[in-house]
Amino acid sequence: MMKIMKKSITDQLFSALKEEIIRQSIKAGEQINPREIAEQYGVSVMPVRDALTRLASFGLVTIRPRVGFFAREFTPTEIREIFEVRRLHEVYCMERYFDQIDRIELERIDKAMDAYEAHPTREAFDQVDEALHDLLIAASENRFLMETYNHVKDLIILIRHLDLGRIDYSHREHRQIVDAMLAGKKELALARLEQHLDNVRNSTLENIGAMEGLA
Ligand code: NI
Numbered sequence: 001m002m003k004i005m006k007k008s009i010t011d012q013l014f015s016a017l018k019e020e021i022i023r024q025s026i027k028a029g030e031q032i033n034p035r036e037i038a039e040q041y042g043v044s045v046m047p048v049r050d051a052l053t054r055l056a057s058f059g060l061v062t063i064r065p066r067v068g069f070f071a072r073e074f075t076p077t078e079i080r081e082i083f084e085v086r087r088l089h090e091v092y093c094m095e096r097y098f099d100q101i102d103r104i105e106l107e108r109i110d111k112a113m114d115a116y117e118a119h120p121t122r123e124a125f126d127q128v129d130e131a132l133h134d135l136l137i138a139a140s141e142n143r144f145l146m147e148t149y150n151h152v153k154d155l156i157i158l159i160r161h162l163d164l165g166r167i168d169y170s171h172r173e174h175r176q177i178v179d180a181m182l183a184g185k186k187e188l189a190l191a192r193l194e195q196h197l198d199n200v201r202n203s204t205l206e207n208i209g210a211m212e213g214l215a
Contacts (some may be wrong), residue, residue, distance in 0.1 A: 009043055010163065013051035021185070022154055024161040033067040045118050060154060071156065076205055082155050083201040087194070089149045090136050094193055097139035098186045105135055108180050116171065119152050125167050129160060132174055136193075163204045170200060 017037070020026045034048040041048070052069045055061040062070045072081075096100075109131050116124040120125045133156075173196040180189035 010047040010050045010054070010198065013037075013041065013043065013047055014054050016062060017051055017055060018058075018154070021055070022157045022161065024158075026071045027060075027156075028071055028162060029073040030071045032071060034069065058154060059157070064102075074159065074162070079204055079208065080199065082152055082159060083118055083197060085152050086133075086156060089145065090133060090197065091148065091190065093136045093140045093145070093148075094186075094190055097136075098181075098189070100141070101135060101139045101181065103139075105131070106178065106181055109135065110182065110196050112180065113171070119172075120167075122167070125171060126160070128174060129170065130157070130203065131160075133198060139209055159204055160200075163200065163207050165207070166203050167198065169203075170196070173199065 017032075026032060031085070032052060034045050034052060035047045052061050053063070056063050056069070060072050062072055064070060109128060110132070112124070112128050116128055137146055140146070156194045173192065177189055177192045177196060180186075180192055
């Protein structure tokens with residue numbers, strides 16, 4: 001019984017801290033003090049350390065021996081590598097499964113973009129961004145392909161939040177991608193998707209460059 005309780009606290013902490021890290025309320029590179037987290041959540045330090053260790057195995061937390069836990073920071077090489085994985089999955093799926101893309105979900109995303117324009121919030125943008133890119137992967141109906149994409153998904157979300165200045169541009173690019181998809185213009189949609197991924201990658205690289213410059 002004790003063990004089950006402890007495990008579920010660790011699970012809850014894992015989810016809560018993961019959310020804080022990927023939404024950047026704990027900033028990239030910031031040191032995470034297990035004692036402070038324990039106080040904040042009203043739990044003991046042990047499950048906090050367990051949750052942080054588990055987050056480290058997912059690549060969201062870095063452990064520096066004798067120093068402590070840090071929220072994940074990305075090197076330019078890692079950013080390039082993650083975007084390469086995105087391109088590999090998203091462009092491939094759009095190219096190969098264009099006709100299988102869920103039309104109803106695509107129209108729902110189109111409406112969600114209207115809603116975003118009427119009332120632009122970070123949350124609304126994130127939902128559209130995630131739904132649109134996931135839609136391409138889902139079209140494959142390939143469980144293994146979805147799993148490999150999901151493997152880097154937390155990192156994709158984390159990276160998206162490193163690039164706060166770009167929402168409006170990204171929104172316009174999403175709009176153009178969706179317009180081309182709705183019109184059945186595959187080559188145009190592909191070109192726009194590739195351009196979008198390159199633009200997001202480049203501006204993320206610029207952004208972390210700027211952050212490194214400030215440090
Ligand atoms: Ni996007």
